[in-house]
Amino acid sequence: MTTSTARTRTGVTPALKPYLRLLTATQFAFNTGFYAVLPYLAAHLGDGLGMAGWLVGLVLGLRTFSQQGLFVVGGALTDRYGPRPVVLTGCVLRIAGFCWLAQAGTTATVIGAVLLIGFAAALFSPAVESETARAAVTYETETGTPRAQVLAVFSAAGQAGAFLGPLLGSLLLLLGGGFRTACLAGAVVFVGVLAGHARLMPRRPRRVPVPGAGVVLPREVFANRPFLVLCLVYSSYLVSYNQLYLALPMEVERATGSQGALGGLFALSSLLVVVAQLPLTRWSARRIAPRAALPAGLVVVAAGFAAVPLAPDGPAGLLPAAVLVVLLTLGQMLLVPAARGLVPDLVDDHRLGLATGALSSVSGAAVLVGSAATGTLLGAPGPVLWAVLAAVPLAGAALALTLSGKGRTPVAGTTVTD
Template structure:
């Protein structure tokens, strides 16, 4: 039996042990990411090429898009705790359709900025709802497996999305219209398939959840350290296209590099998670993952030929993500005391959104400085690795 067949069977076996609603949440992540990645990897090229915006403006737009998603996750998580996951997920789908339509029809900075912000806010609504629901449905014993499978399905969608986007790369608006149509179908599917479970904190004041999260000092430190992952991952949309343009003169390899990252996760995520739990343990796996993310930027500062730096960046960044993210997400309900999971998952991403807004604007301005920019980027996940090592050693 080949390794790839064995890996697929292993993933399917683990998928089957999840409760039915958890399987549905994991499976629909495939469609979410097809629609998302059909557009987003090519947004920076649209802004610089079609709209001729300056590098710092492009970084600001991408940062605001991420901030409107990650930075407002706390809002989506709080709404999930109060109203339940289903209405929040459906609202997010509707808002994302509106964002894609605006990106398709707008030819000016204000219109594109509004579309990018709406597209991001949509994720702020449905992503924490999905994560909190998945943590509840999977239970403590299956959480790392469920989040690893969520990553596999998400990355499978991320394989298809950029490749579809590459087919229509000459028409950015067409890609946006296709993505909008797909999210209409996703919303219709959730209306039918997703059961409605009332929010566990529907009778409590909205801000009570925020106060509870902010009083959890260990979790706040964890969230700040984890934000280094989101800053690093966001560089796939800003720093990676810049590196490709400098090395080859265009972004033709972007879709294939995104596909490489996605294939790594689809094929390797489950074996990596199993290996890391047995050999490293959850805490060391998270720290090692962030160290690999730091190395991903460090190698680009080294003079290497052609596409080698870009390929190494993608491989190391993805490997770090595969090691760290499932165990970091598994840790959230534990640090939250199994309460207000929507608010805690939301806060985790909101802190990351603030960090990405600052980091994207800064990196957009730094990328013209050559190796110095990559070394500065490497310091972000390296600092996170040190902080998380101290936290997990407690």
Template sequence: MGTALRGRSRALGRFGALTGTARLLVLSQLLFNIGFFLVLPYLAGHLADDLGLAGWLVGLVLGVRTFSQQGMFAVGGVLTDRFGAKPLILAGCLVRAAGFGVLAAATALPTVLCGVMLVGFAGALFSPAAEASLAREAGPDARADTFAIRSMAGEVGTVIGPLLGVVLSASFPATCVIGAVLFVLIALLHLRFLPRRPGEHRDEGIFDGWREVFGNRAFLLFAAGYSAYLVSYNQLYLGLPAELHRVGAPDQVLGLLFALASALVVFGQLPTTGLARRLLGRDRALVVGFSVLALAFGVVALRPPGLVGATAFVVLLIFGQMLVVPFAMELVPMLAGDRRLGAHFGVLASAGGVAVLVGSTASGALLEHGRVAWLLLGLLPLAGACVMAFAGRRRAHLS
């Protein structure tokens, strides 16, 4: 208990040391996730039970939602560089509110698709803007810790959102309306308190940003390696349920393991980041993080009895995530030369979205082949570790 309290005290202390704008952007991640997870966990059930859509149509709707967000991050990024973060964050909040409003009224597939596309595109507008703005606000020396705090805040929102949905016990349309109102309030909060800073590349063409990013070979190499993390993390939603089904675990276990994952991030992110900074440094921490991700898959492939494999998978996967994400976010502005941060963060997320789309399709087929699938899936983060090691040595040589 004392350790947990000290961890929370340190987190609050570091949060208090942030600038006012950085604190707002961290709070934004908490509120974004509360509003998002208030609605989205219940979408599939609504589509199947209330609207009577077939299973493949439910999957199509969820896929369209993911692609309309991840695939469009690169667009939101270049718009951030052109117009500044504040207009994109405000627009994203209002578009998501509109998307939830459409979902609340939707009774047929075309309207549902329109709603989920708006919900997804909204994230593509405000997420790169928030990440780029937070990276600039934190400065080079505090970026890893600041993004670690942001990860903690996001996980808290991920837990609160579904719980709030349970507490409200409202119908799905009513929950959508509540989510829409919340995002309007978030927009008003940013309208009042987020400083308006003009886009740093406002006098340049939209496509100039993409040309610069795709001409940055060091960044593209890093983005390819980082995509391995995103595909690996996505196995929480695909591989983990398959493993639980294999061992005959009850449905409630999945929720408990998700709660464990969130608790690990909330209480372990800052200590892990600080310890990795002292003992490993950024580049080694990235390599070790990807190696831990690979180990998570290897443990499941060994087929330990009962729930041991699934639990170890979650713990190792989240530990790898805590090592990788803050230092990866810290590295993006460095690779970008502190230029066009919106475009770089956006392309990074879009590259990951494409990788997840392809990787999920492949892993869905692989998981039918038992332990061989887990070994093959573990090769992906192992390749990511090799990419990070090579890129780190290349940076050290060039410097």
């Protein structure tokens, strides 16, 4: 039995190889730099630049579209050229975007900057996520450590960055640096990421390019029924998770008369992931098969929505919202590492980047449609609203049960090892 396997069985976080440590640190740094800026963008556009509310919403929507909607492009480029040039290019574009946003003072320049920032993420995120999934499969084969545990470390690192980033941005604003300083601080973080990857990321492609690997919409991915089922299952989770930005603010305002407590609830969610992701994943790996973790997590998410109208009002007015955040976050911690870990089993290895990007892009499109649909229900009676919201992850859980228990065997010699 290897040392890593022994550590896993005794409940200690597995010792990751240098390449996996690099990818995990990358996720932490990405989110630290990004969230040092993003939470303060809307206020800067509205109060600092005097944009109308609808225009602020349009700018934020364009940023999301240029990121999530183009993940499939970044994934396809990763498959064609390898992760190194895609990640390095994404870092350069993110640095340029943050520097541009720091100076932008007109609607056109702001839109150009946020589109560049979003497209940068559409390049490097699929590359890093697909490399992490590929390396996690290899690590599982070599040590017996479930890949979900490696992906849980990756998720926890991202959430730690999402928690630290706003604190960094707040500190800079409190010190009088302003939004421009926060943007430049975010750019500095990505300069560090760029330097680290230029030095440490493998210089050669993982394999000889497969004929047709650069095709953006290959049949073997988008006519792959199990992968499309996984996309729909993951979409039901993301539509539900997006209610943190739609239904949760409404519930907090109903309970307290303002949205002032939202920041604390978001911090609670991030801290839960940082503290509990690894223990929960270790427990799940011992007791639940990876494909079973998907419906289990979605059922927990559904329970969060169902509990909102049942929780008491009065002095404990925030209790329903807190229950929703806790259960939704617990469900996320169960299902996200499992979903990401299933992708290498469902698609050919030379399409892994594209599939990873497609998973996010398809889910992002579902969120766009689902948010519009659920937005029309926000004025409905509470029991109706929360019942409909609970039905979405329940439908995803039922669909997840149709995924085959047999996975594709990873192809030997196609991964980067240390």
